[in-house]
Amino acid sequence: MSSASATGAPPGWTRIGRVAAPVVVGLVGLAVWQFLVSVVEVSPYLLPGPAEIAEEWRANADAIREAFWITGTNAFIGLVGGTLVGVGLAAIASSARWAEGMLAPVVAGLAVVPIVALAPVLNSMYGADSEYGRRVIAGIAAFVPVYVNSVRGLHQTTALHRDLMRAYAASPGQRFRTLTLPSAAPYVLTGIRVASSLAVISALVAEYFGGPRGGLGSFISTSAATSAYARAWAYVAAAIVLGLVAYVVTALLERLVQRLLPTGALT
Amino acid sequence: MTQPSDNAAATPVGAAATPVGAPAATGTAVPAVRVSGVTKTFGTRAGVVHALSDVDLTLAPGEFAALIGPSGCGKSTLMRVIADLESATSGTVEVFGKAAATARADQDYGIAFQQAGLLPWRTVAANVALPLELHGLGRGERKARVAELLEMVGLSDFAGHHPDQLSGGMQQRVAIARSLAEQPRLLLMDEPFGALDEMTRERMQAELARICAETGAAVVFVTHSIPEAVFLADRVVVMSPRPGRITGEVVTGIGRDVPRDDALREDRDFFAKVTEVREALHGTPVTGSGREAR
Amino acid sequence: MTSTALTTSAPGAPPGAPSGADATPHRRHRGLGALGRLRVVALGLLGLLTVAALWEAYKALAPEDGVLIGETRVLPRTTDLAMPHVWDMVRRLFEPTTSIAEEALWQTVAAAALVSLGIAAVGWVVGTTVGLLLAVAMARVRVVEWGLLPWIVLSQTVPLIAFAPIVRSWGSRIEIGSWEWPPWLSVAVIASYLAFFPVAVGALRGLQSHSAIHADLMRAYAAGWWATLLRVRIPSAVPYLLPALRLGAASAVVGTVVAEVSTGYLDGIGRLLVSYAGQASGDPAKAWAPIFGAIALGLVAGAVVTLIGVLLRPYRRGEAP
Numbered sequence: 105m106s107s108a109s110a111t112g113a114p115p116g117w118t119r120i121g122r123v124a125a126p127v128v129v130g131l132v133g134l135a136v137w138q139f140l141v142s143v144v145e146v147s148p149y150l151l152p153g154p155a156e157i158a159e160e161w162r163a164n165a166d167a168i169r170e171a172f173w174i175t176g177t178n179a180f181i182g183l184v185g186g187t188l189v190g191v192g193l194a195a196i197a198s199s200a201r202w203a204e205g206m207l208a209p210v211v212a213g214l215a216v217v218p219i220v221a222l223a224p225v226l227n228s229m230y231g232a233d234s235e236y237g238r239r240v241i242a243g244i245a246a247f248v249p250v251y252v253n254s255v256r257g258l259h260q261t262t263a264l265h266r267d268l269m270r271a272y273a274a275s276p277g278q279r280f281r282t283l284t285l286p287s288a289a290p291y292v293l294t295g296i297r298v299a300s301s302l303a304v305i306s307a308l309v310a311e312y313f314g315g316p317r318g319g320l321g322s323f324i325s326t327s328a329a330t331s332a333y334a335r336a337w338a339y340v341a342a343a344i345v346l347g348l349v350a351y352v353v354t355a356l357l358e359r360l361v362q363r364l365l366p367t368g369a370l371t
Numbered sequence: 372m373t374q375p376s377d378n379a380a381a382t383p384v385g386a387a388a389t390p391v392g393a394p395a396a397t398g399t400a401v402p403a404v405r406v407s408g409v410t411k412t413f414g415t416r417a418g419v420v421h422a423l424s425d426v427d428l429t430l431a432p433g434e435f436a437a438l439i440g441p442s443g444c445g446k447s448t449l450m451r452v453i454a455d456l457e458s459a460t461s462g463t464v465e466v467f468g469k470a471a472a473t474a475r476a477d478q479d480y481g482i483a484f485q486q487a488g489l490l491p492w493r494t495v496a497a498n499v500a501l502p503l504e505l506h507g508l509g510r511g512e513r514k515a516r517v518a519e520l521l522e523m524v525g526l527s528d529f530a531g532h533h534p535d536q537l538s539g540g541m542q543q544r545v546a547i548a549r550s551l552a553e554q555p556r557l558l559l560m561d562e563p564f565g566a567l568d569e570m571t572r573e574r575m576q577a578e579l580a581r582i583c584a585e586t587g588a589a590v591v592f593v594t595h596s597i598p599e600a601v602f603l604a605d606r607v608v609v610m611s612p613r614p615g616r617i618t619g620e621v622v623t624g625i626g627r628d629v630p631r632d633d634a635l636r637e638d639r640d641f642f643a644k645v646t647e648v649r650e651a652l653h654g655t656p657v658t659g660s661g662r663e664a665r
Numbered sequence: 666m667t668s669t670a671l672t673t674s675a676p677g678a679p680p681g682a683p684s685g686a687d688a689t690p691h692r693r694h695r696g697l698g699a700l701g702r703l704r705v706v707a708l709g710l711l712g713l714l715t716v717a718a719l720w721e722a723y724k725a726l727a728p729e730d731g732v733l734i735g736e737t738r739v740l741p742r743t744t745d746l747a748m749p750h751v752w753d754m755v756r757r758l759f760e761p762t763t764s765i766a767e768e769a770l771w772q773t774v775a776a777a778a779l780v781s782l783g784i785a786a787v788g789w790v791v792g793t794t795v796g797l798l799l800a801v802a803m804a805r806v807r808v809v810e811w812g813l814l815p816w817i818v819l820s821q822t823v824p825l826i827a828f829a830p831i832v833r834s835w836g837s838r839i840e841i842g843s844w845e846w847p848p849w850l851s852v853a854v855i856a857s858y859l860a861f862f863p864v865a866v867g868a869l870r871g872l873q874s875h876s877a878i879h880a881d882l883m884r885a886y887a888a889g890w891w892a893t894l895l896r897v898r899i900p901s902a903v904p905y906l907l908p909a910l911r912l913g914a915a916s917a918v919v920g921t922v923v924a925e926v927s928t929g930y931l932d933g934i935g936r937l938l939v940s941y942a943g944q945a946s947g948d949p950a951k952a953w954a955p956i957f958g959a960i961a962l963g964l965v966a967g968a969v970v971t972l973i974g975v976l977l978r979p980y981r982r983g984e985a986p
Contacts, residue, residue: 125811205708206715213960216911216967218919221934221959224942225952229741229748230731236738305824312830312927313939321827325927328830336831343827351822456881475887482885488878491982492900501896505888535982 152334160338167323168342175319176346178235179307182242183300183350189243190250190299191292197251198258211251219244220306223313238310238319245306246299250292257291258284286365293361297354304350308343320346401468403557403589404430404453409462411448411615421614422448426462428608428617432556435583435590437600437607439648445615446593447561453591454482454559466557478506480557481550481588485565487542489534495545496521496530502552520548523582540571547579551586558583558590564599573636576602580631597652601644602631609651619651717751724748749950757950758957770951774937774958781921781933782962784849788856789917789966793910795857796864803865804872804898805890814869821862826923829855833928852924852933859920860913867909871902903980910973914966922959934958 134154140146141153161168197204219241226237261283269279311321320343327336411423423445430436438446451457452464455471466474474480489498496517503513521527524544534542543563550558563579564572580603583590594600600607601623609619623644625635635641724743731747732740741747749757758771766773803810832851875897883893925935937955945952974981 121808122811125808126813126815129812129816202708205705206712208705208712209709210712210716212967213964216915216918217960217963218915218922220919220923221938221956224938225945225956226741228746228942228945228949228952230738231742234738236741301822305826308824309826309923312923314942324827325830328833328927333831340827340831344823347823348819451881454885456884475885478887480885482882484878484881486876486878488876488882490879490897490900492903492980502886505883505886505892505896533982 152337156334157337157341160332160334161341164335164338168320168339171318171320171323171339172342172346174235175304175307175311175321175343176349178238178310178319179242179300179303179346179350181239182307183246183296183303185239186243186246186299186303187250187296190247190295191254194251194254194258197255204255207251211248214244214248215252220309220313223310223315227313227315233316235316237315238307241310242303242307246296246303249298249302250295253291253295253298254288257288257295260287260291289365290358290362293354293358297351297358300350300354301347304343304347308346401432402429402465403432403434403467404428404591405463405465405468406449406453407463409449409452409459409464411445411452411457412460423452423459424614424616426615426617430557430589430591433587433589435592435603435605437592437594437604438610439594439597439600439607440610440615440618440652441612442595443612443615444610445612446610448615449610450559450561450591450593454480478502478553479555480559481553481555482559483543483546483550483561483563485562487534487539487546489542489545489549491534493533494530495526495532495534495537498534498545499549499552501549506553516552520551523551523585524548524578538571540567540575543567543575544578547582551582551588554586556588558588558592560590561593562595563592565595572596572599573633577631579603584627597645597648598636601625601641601648602636607644607648607651609648611652611654618654621648621651720748720751724750746946746949749953753950754953754957757948758954770954774934774954777932777934777937777955778958778962780849781918781925781935782965784853784925784933785856785914785917785921785962785966788853788858788921789860789914790857791853792857792860792917793864793913796861796909796913797868799861799865800868800872801894803869804894810869814866817862817865821866826855826859826920829920829924829927832924848928848930849932851928852921852930855924855928856917856920859916863909863912863916864906867905867912868902871905871909872898874905875901900980903977907970907974907977907981911967911970914970915963918959918963918966922962934962 137151137154140151193203193207197207222244223237223241226240227234230236230240265283265287269283274282308319308321311319312325315322317323317326320339324336324339324343327333327339406426406428409423409426410421413420413422426445426449428436428449438449440446448457452459453466453471455464455475458472464471467479469477469479489495490501493501499517499520500513503516508516517530518527521530524547526541526544526548529537529541534545537545543566547563550560564575567575576599583603590603592600592603601621604623605625605627607621607623608617609621610616611618621644625641625644629635723740727740727743729743731738731742745753758774759769762768762770762773799813803813832855872894879897879901880893883897888896921933922935922938924930925933926939930936934955938952938959941948941955942952
């Protein structure tokens with residue numbers, strides 16, 4: 105079905121296809137996986153079967169839950185910190201051009217630089233038993249999209265609206281409340297949604313670089329190092345769940361704000 | 372040459388002397404466009420929309436027809452159906468005696484839209500060359516033809532410019548040059564001057580009239596400007612919405628030999644025709660038509 | 666994957682969301698005069714200096730044991746061991762790597778960074794190629810898009826890099842004839858895997874971004890799908906593609922560094938990061954050298970994409986003036 109002919113397809117089919125196609129792909133993926141494991145008999149080193157992984161999950165449920173909380177807390181604290189700093193600096197940047205000019209290269213640099221590289225050094229800065237090094241990593245990672253989106257959001261007020269506010273002789277406070285905040289908030293929330301995934305990933309990956317044990321990342325690497333691959337996959341599954349939880353929560357938050365402040369979508 | 376309307380004055384006078392060598396109006400009896408019983412419906416969330424309802428339209432070779440009507444009357448849809456950009460729900464559309472899809476495949480028409488629709492990364496010359504390139508014309512021929520076309524629209528000096536360096540009117544001229552690239556015997560134009568300011572617009576109208584006289588192409592011209600329709604067309608087709616249908620026709624009676632210039636815009640007969648079209652649009656005679664002479 | 670955010674938001678954002686602006690062409694300083702460019706550079710340097718100044722100011726003013734709330738240390742210790750002076754970090758770069766080595770530290774780091782850059786480049790090229798091909802397939806066949814796009818978007822929200830330690834187990838066990846899977850290939854696979862996602866999503870958006878009028882025009886010309894792809898869709902995808910390529914490059918670099926650490930690859934910058942940090946108690950400034958190397962790595966990757974953007978400038982005329 106080409107894109108040209110699909111435009112002529114009845115809308116009902118489109119809706120069914122949009123739901124059915126990914127489900128089919130998911131099922132096929134599962135089937136291939138199971139086929140590789142039970143028929144081709146791929147070694148469990150390469151790919152343990154779904155059942156094995158589920159078994160390991162059950163056997164280690166408590167440990168997984170604890171690791172989930174540790175990594176989740178790190179990501180959450182990083183996200184909150186990164187968001188506060190991001191919004192704060194964005195507010196400064198949007199009110200002073202020189203500040204934006206100073207921050208621009210730093211942020212552009214942070215965006216392409218592997219921030220996890222700081223993990224080992226931060227671990228020694230905070231002390232070997234502190235989780236804060238990872239939280240800082242997650243925080244820096246979260247900061248970038250929050251800052252970028254907030255700056256964009258704060259620039260959203262159009263010249264027309266600003267003129268209107270001037271004509272009303274609105275005070276700066278009124279202006280912020282009635283104009284800047286509603287137009288910027290959806291952007292900030294978008295930044296937070298993007299940042300949430302990054303915070304989780306960063307908090308997790310930072311654990312590969314040493315520091316206290318106990319999070320999902322350190323369990324994945326120790327399990328893999330001791331050839332307990334099915335267990336490693338169970339921890340990976342938990343990491344995926346954590347990523348999804350972070351995404352769903354922030355996406356819902358974003359949706360909510362968009363509904364409350366629909367003005368953000370307007371020019 | 373038989374005219375579908377009773378207006379013999381609509382015969383393209385300039386057709387015989389086409390410097391660009393347009394193959395138009397060579398005495399065949401096959402109409403340029405024949406639309407019969409065309410209905411077009413769109414299924415939307417709100418229900419079925421009748422964009423066109425039982426529309427009949429015949430256009431002789433070399434004839435200039437303007438489609439006019441309020442928004443939603445289906446004038447653009449009708450043009451798009453002729454262009455085979457949309458397919459009719461029922462009814463038949465023929466272009467030079469062929470099905471619309473065949474005519475599109477054979478490149479029997481040139482087309483221009485309200486937006487110039489130039490490719491921003493191509494130069495003016497490369498934009499005009501696009502259809503020639505797509506249809507496999509050799510490099511040398513392409514170059515010669517592009518030069519000729521740019522000359523015709525007065526943009527020879529801008530061949531190497533990019534669209535964003537041109538004004539809206541110039542961009543639209545490039546688009547018109549592009550629509551003429553393959554010497555079509557039929558031009559389909561969807562409010563090509565709709566986005567231009569009034570001064571530019573009048574200049575462009577005069578230019579289009581000149582080009583049409585030179586090439587002798589038949590034109591389906593969608594517009595929502597009454598003076599524009601009367602100024603350009605041999606025949607003004609009036610449409611009305613819900614459902615979109617043709618409600619009237621005004622033959623302007625302004626021959627192709629009449630120069631399209633400012634004198635025509637101030638002509639009494641011109642105003643009379645403008646009034647006639649307006650009355651056809653509103654469905655009732657406008658009282659005190661003398662006031663129409665703004 | 667810390668840096669995947671960049672200036673764009675998640676490629677999976679719904680089109681109506683404010684992030685819809687994410688893939689739209691970035692505003693660029695075009696036609697800046699020499700003075701304007703100087704201003705940009707000067708402000709940028711000022712920004713970097715401010716970061717260094719904040720570091721030193723915190724080090725000078727905060728208590729030695731850091732800032733604690735209750736028992737937990739919220740801000741780091743400020744001893745020379747934990748936070749070396751900025752000038753010490755820089756000076757250390759020009760001293761020999763070890764007491765018995767002749768090579769300066771920066772040379773060791775640069776050599777390792779080059780190895781990592783090579784691996785990241787392989788990963789980026791492979792990931793970009795696969796991503797582009799998949800984007801074309803999704804643009805061509807609607808069902809492929811329906812089936813794959815949700816999974817691709819979903820996978821971006823998920824810490825896929827968690828797989829990295831497991832990939833090592835594949836590498837050490839694959840042998841085809843006399844050919845053995847080299848360890849660097851595991852790293853490159855992870856890098857390409859991470860680079861692929863943003864490119865696939867960004868390119869698909871770009872391929873779908875051409876205006877309706879251009880689609881009409883090509884249809885009116887009876888141009889086929891491939892002609893339209895070549896003449897209209899690919900050129901109009903460029904402004905969307907560049908941020909995606911940048912995102913992919915950043916992901917490839919992060920993937921390389923992380924994969925080097927988690928697969929225990931010996932020749933790249935990742936190993937230096939970990940092993941020099943292990944020596945931090947005796948030589949705290951040394952641990953910063955590979956960090957500068959990693960930063961340089963990321964900046965070079967970003968610069969390459971910027972260069973590509975310059976080469977593709979004709980196709981970015983639609984971007985903001």
